[in-house]
Amino acid sequence: MLQTNFNKICQTTEEDENMSFIKILILNCLYKMNGERTIYSILHILNGKKSSQTIQDIHIFQLTSLFQAFPVLTREKLDQVVYELIQEDWLEKTGENHYLIKECRKLELDKLLKANPLSLHLKGWRYHSFTLPFWERLSLFVQVSSHLSEKSIRYMPVQRNLVTQLWLKDTLHTVSLERSEINHYLYQELVKCLEEEELNPSILINRLTGIHRIGLTGEQVALELNMDPDYYQLSFLAILHFMIEKILSNKEEYPLLSQLIKESKKPFTLTESTAKTFDFIQKGYSIDDIVVVRNLKQSTIEDHIIEILLNVPDYPIRNLVSNENIIKIKACIQQSSSKSLKVIKQQLSDVSYFEIRAVMAGYGDFS
Known part of the structure; x- marks a missing residue:
């Protein structure tokens, strides 16, 4: 019906014909995560798992465009891709299900990504x-x-x-x-x-x-x-x-x-449990109050708040972290080569993990 009006020639690449795109994509994700997450964090992102951890990961590692890009990708398929990349000498293991791209292959990966660019329209x-x-x-x-x-x-x-x-x-x-x-x-x-x-x-x-x-x-x-x-x-x-x-x-x-297009009534998307926590926050409940009322662990409520920071525009982070600690945490993240919470915490013994996560979520990318 419409094809005759749309006959542009598809641009394809011929570089490295043996390298499938899914391998290039997994390498790109591993590169951005820099060994700080397991390979299954990539699976959760590509599947579109709506967990607080996955939502935080896509923002920290600049992978929001790929969320739910491959909802039917299986664990077995990912394992096979990673196995082949190891056999092809792309990866080095740094821990259980943790991998880094070998330094000698990073320039090659850059060329592959330029030859197979992700569309800026992918959101x-x-x-x-x-x-x-x-x-x-x-x-x-x-x-x-x-x-x-x-x-x-x-x-x-x-x-x-x-x-x-x-x-x-x-x-x-x-x-x-x-x-x-x-x-x-x-x-x-x-x-x-x-x-x-x-x-x-x-x-x-x-x-x-x-x-x-x-x-x-x-x-x-x-x-x-x-x-x-x-x-x-x-x-x-x-x-x-x-x-x-x-x-x-x-x-x-x-x-x-x-x-x-049927738009959501809310201008942001929250997981179901986080939405309940957000309702309590809007009613003036403190974190401690919500822990008691919802009968959940404090760490769970903190996960919800991180998700809220990532999704609710202009959520007041200063209600959670003092201005002094915000300045210290931002400076430390900007100077560090790692986005690992453990690495940042080692340099800031007087702030909590939650405060670091809150600043990361509230102020976005620090690369």
């Missing part, structure tokens, strides 16, 4: 809750509007999710257009959304189904565009994230596409 943490519903709604909306344009009612829905199907049924009742015209206006909005940037729309368009065309699977598109399947997956997510961001910032220009 996993920011849009992970929107991405799958957006894609399901978009693909079904395109298919149905294409059939409506020719008054066809005989088709098999590309999305079997009943919630998505009911959403479209309700949405069609609210659209103030003749049903035969919806396809035309939806097409115009898609063109406008995708043609303004240096993207390869074929990554997305080739997966859409219309009345005269069956969309391809992700694996089929990757093969057709001569892309590594995992690199294709990230490129596909990047386009979805780009579209979501553009639509949210220009809703009036995309009256149809904007209906595909």
